[in-house]
Amino acid sequence: MLRGLFKGLRDIVYPPVCLSCRASLKNKGSVDEAVCAECWGAIRMNAPPFCEGCGRHFPAGTGRCPACSGRHFHYDRSFGACRYDDRIKELLHAFKYGGRDYLGRTLGRLLAAFYREYDFLFASAEILIPVPLHPSRLREREFNQSAIFCECLASASGKTVAGGMLLRRTRTRPQAGLEKEDRILNVRGCFLVENGAPLAGKHILLVDDVLTTGATLSEAAKALKDAGASEVTALALAN
Ligand SMILES: [Zn+2]
Ligand SMILES: [Zn+2]
Structure with missing residues (x-):
């Protein structure tokens, strides 16, 4: 009462x-x-056909969109639940920087809905892993937005989250505002896997809030593959 x-x-x-x-x-x-x-x-959800590189809606049908043609990603495929437009940018900003951690569950509904609609894309993934924040950034923000999204996906899928194995060892500059090439350099080598034996031979679903150039998710996927993961599918709230 x-x-x-x-x-x-x-x-x-x-x-x-x-x-x-x-x-x-x-x-x-x-x-x-x-x-x-x-x-x-x-809110504009992403719908097929998807670009085979970045997972954005790609009306031309097969192959890769101009934004990612010719690029190499360490993940095997990637998707985003909705388009990264001004509306989603504003909501994500309110969530991450406005101290509104409850918004994570609200936005997580979009991810869960996308997952359910295209569950055949994710059926063989065995373990969910969120893209980690550097410990000092986590202390400042008090929550990891990707970990909250990962929990939403765990509820929707019944799959297990393996937190704490994928770590961020360097505090990188924020990717926003950097050019594509600088983004790739900015995150190079910033992830490591500790005690990753359970990842060997596994298909990982790697979860993040935003996929723009794919540099961060690709670098995180590289660390997972180096630790023995056989396959990595990346899924972001927006791309
Ligand atoms: Zn693309
Ligand atoms: Zn409104």
Whole structure:
């Protein structure tokens, strides 16, 4: 009852607004009292045909899109649940930098929905692993967004999360704002696997929040392959 009272008071002092369009959520349908139903419905999910390199929607059909043709990735394939447009950017920003860790579960619904819709793409993956943050960054943010998304996928798939094996040994500069070549150099060698014996011969589903150039996920996949993983599928919330 106290919790209900507190929520009632909080809603009077800070009436909840949609984190995307800022409209009041009073008397309006919403998802988790965070995003209005209209904005939620306007999120653009990625749909087939997918580019064979980055997993983005690729209307031309087979092969790779111009953004990733000719590039080598250490993962075997990658996908993103939705398009990385301004709406998703804003929601991810509110989640990661606005101290709204509860938004992770809300956004995680998109990943879970994508997983369920295309489960045949992920059926043979055996272990889920989130892209780790450097310990000092984790202390600052207090949560790893990719680990929260990974938990959402674990609930949707019934598969196990192996946290703590893939580590980030260097605190890299944020990838945002760097050119493609600088992004590749920025993350080179930044991951390592510790006590990775359980990964040998396994197909890993590697989870992150965003895939833009694929540099971070590719480097993380390299560390997993070096540790003996046989296959790595990368899945991001947005790409
Ligand atoms: Zn809205
Ligand atoms: Zn592509």
